[in-house]
Amino acid sequence: MDRRIKKNQTAIMNALIHLIGEKDFEKITINEIAERADVNRGTIYSHYSDKYDLLDKCLEAHLYHLIESCSSVDETEPYPSKSSLLRTLGQMEKNALFYRNVLSNKGIPSFRNHLQKMISNQVMEQIVENNLSLNELSKDILVQFLSSAIVGVIEWWLTQPMPCSVEEITEQLWSLLEHNQMILRSES
Amino acid sequence: MDRRIKKNQTAIMNALIHLIGEKDFEKITINEIAERADVNRGTIYSHYSDKYDLLDKCLEAHLYHLIESCSSVDETEPYPSKSSLLRTLGQMEKNALFYRNVLSNKGIPSFRNHLQKMISNQVMEQIVENNLSLNELSKDILVQFLSSAIVGVIEWWLTQPMPCSVEEITEQLWSLLEHNQMILRSES
DNA sequence: TCGGTTTTGTCGGTTTTTCAACAGAATACA
DNA sequence: TGTATTCTGTTGAAAAACCGACAAAACCGA
Numbered sequence: 001m002d003r004r005i006k007k008n009q010t011a012i013m014n015a016l017i018h019l020i021g022e023k024d025f026e027k028i029t030i031n032e033i034a035e036r037a038d039v040n041r042g043t044i045y046s047h048y049s050d051k052y053d054l055l056d057k058c059l060e061a062h063l064y065h066l067i068e069s070c071s072s073v074d075e076t077e078p079y080p081s082k083s084s085l086l087r088t089l090g091q092m093e094k095n096a097l098f099y100r101n102v103l104s105n106k107g108i109p110s111f112r113n114h115l116q117k118m119i120s121n122q123v124m125e126q127i128v129e130n131n132l133s134l135n136e137l138s139k140d141i142l143v144q145f146l147s148s149a150i151v152g153v154i155e156w157w158l159t160q161p162m163p164c165s166v167e168e169i170t171e172q173l174w175s176l177l178e179h180n181q182m183i184l185r186s187e188s
Numbered sequence: 189m190d191r192r193i194k195k196n197q198t199a200i201m202n203a204l205i206h207l208i209g210e211k212d213f214e215k216i217t218i219n220e221i222a223e224r225a226d227v228n229r230g231t232i233y234s235h236y237s238d239k240y241d242l243l244d245k246c247l248e249a250h251l252y253h254l255i256e257s258c259s260s261v262d263e264t265e266p267y268p269s270k271s272s273l274l275r276t277l278g279q280m281e282k283n284a285l286f287y288r289n290v291l292s293n294k295g296i297p298s299f300r301n302h303l304q305k306m307i308s309n310q311v312m313e314q315i316v317e318n319n320l321s322l323n324e325l326s327k328d329i330l331v332q333f334l335s336s337a338i339v340g341v342i343e344w345w346l347t348q349p350m351p352c353s354v355e356e357i358t359e360q361l362w363s364l365l366e367h368n369q370m371i372l373r374s375e376s
Numbered sequence: 377t378c379g380g381t382t383t384t385g386t387c388g389g390t391t392t393t394t395c396a397a398c399a400g401a402a403t404a405c406a
Numbered sequence: 407t408g409t410a411t412t413c414t415g416t417t418g419a420a421a422a423a424c425c426g427a428c429a430a431a432a433c434c435g436a
Contacts, residue, residue, distance in 0.1 A: 002394065004421085007226065030385090038195065040191065219412085228395070379436095384431070386429095387428080389425095390424080393421085394419105400415095402411105404409100404412085405408105406408095
């Protein structure tokens with residue numbers, strides 16, 4: 001991709017992310033975003049049809065980075081692993097302001113859905129890979145159960161004023177997930 | 189100035205500054221600078237005729253920032269003052285890597301001259317303003333004396349491995365300068 | 377509710393940057 | 407020393423971003 005496009009798009013998205021960290025999304029204007037990104041207003045319109053389109057693409061990009069961060073660093077590393085979970089949560093902590101704001105009550109409701117959908121896919125993948133003998137209904141319920149739990153914990157962790165470190169939350173969440181996996185193995 | 193020019197020029201200069209902090213200037217290639225700045229190689233040539241021209245402009249810009257940093261923040265502040273000296277040395281400390289490298293033996297010999305010239309001007313200005321009754325020769329010698337001393341102390345401070353904090357060096361240097369001023373006043 | 381201000385989305389002309397290609401110079405290395 | 411690789415400086419065409427201006431929409435305070 002052209003160097004100019006890449007640089008401007010990241011500048012624009014960063015500007016929006018930081019602004020979301022400061023004020024309600026509805027109160028943010030394209031002018032502000034352009035000014036913050038140090039980019040001509042027209043440039044924003046050349047990439048995004050409007051504020052909401054920009055938000056969409058921005059959330060998408062964030063989720064993409066999130067997925068990247070949790071994928072294995074090399075082939076030898078098993079997946080999922082505690083360290084991949086740590087990387088992912090670390091990534092979220094780095095942009096805590098952003099995630100806190102989009103996940104909060106007055107945030108971006110659709111983001112929670114996107115995030116959960118993403119996690120659902122990962123969970124489903126694991127279930128299929130582990131060859132757990134479950135019928136369709138139980139499988140769907142399990143996916144819903146685990147993904148809700150994970151998103152809920154993440155949301156709590158980010159929204160509360162620093163309840164614990166990344167390492168701690170990773171440890172706890174990972175052991176809960178391991179526990180659930182054991183239950184399933186014993187049942188099947 | 190066009191937004192694109194401004195952004196690219198600062199990116200290019202920052203790239204060079206950081207590279208100077210890492211390796212000998214002669215070993216640095218235009219390709220490296222372009223890569224580091226995330227800019228097309230041709231863009232560099234559109235602003236600077238070659239590596240040396242870029243270095244010149246870069247040093248110039250640095251000195252300009254230095255002058256800006258030492259000028260008074262408002263009209264009420266006297267000049268020069270201990271706090272203006274502190275700001276200036278603080279600015280140099282922030283880019284310690286850069287200044288260390290350009291001032292070092294294998295650095296950029298011309299930079300030392302530029303810096304001293306700049307300081308000479310400031311010193312001369314002070315002498316004129318204070319209306320010290322000195323003949324031309326004594327004036328020139330005094331300027332040379334003080335500016336050499338100042339540059340020498342700065343060089344020593346930056347080159348040695350952290351001999352003392354900005355506050356300390358400011359305190360010491362300022363009192364030396366004050367002392368010299370008193371001598372002059374009593375003589376005239 | 378009115379009138380003034382701000383924001384939005386779009387446009388056309390201009391400037392800058394990008395990319396790819398080039399030949400020649402310099403450098404590395406075997 | 408000769409060869410291969412990298413670096414340099416330049417070019418031209420295409421893409422992108424710039425700026426300023428515009429009318430319409432949205433917003434805001436009196």
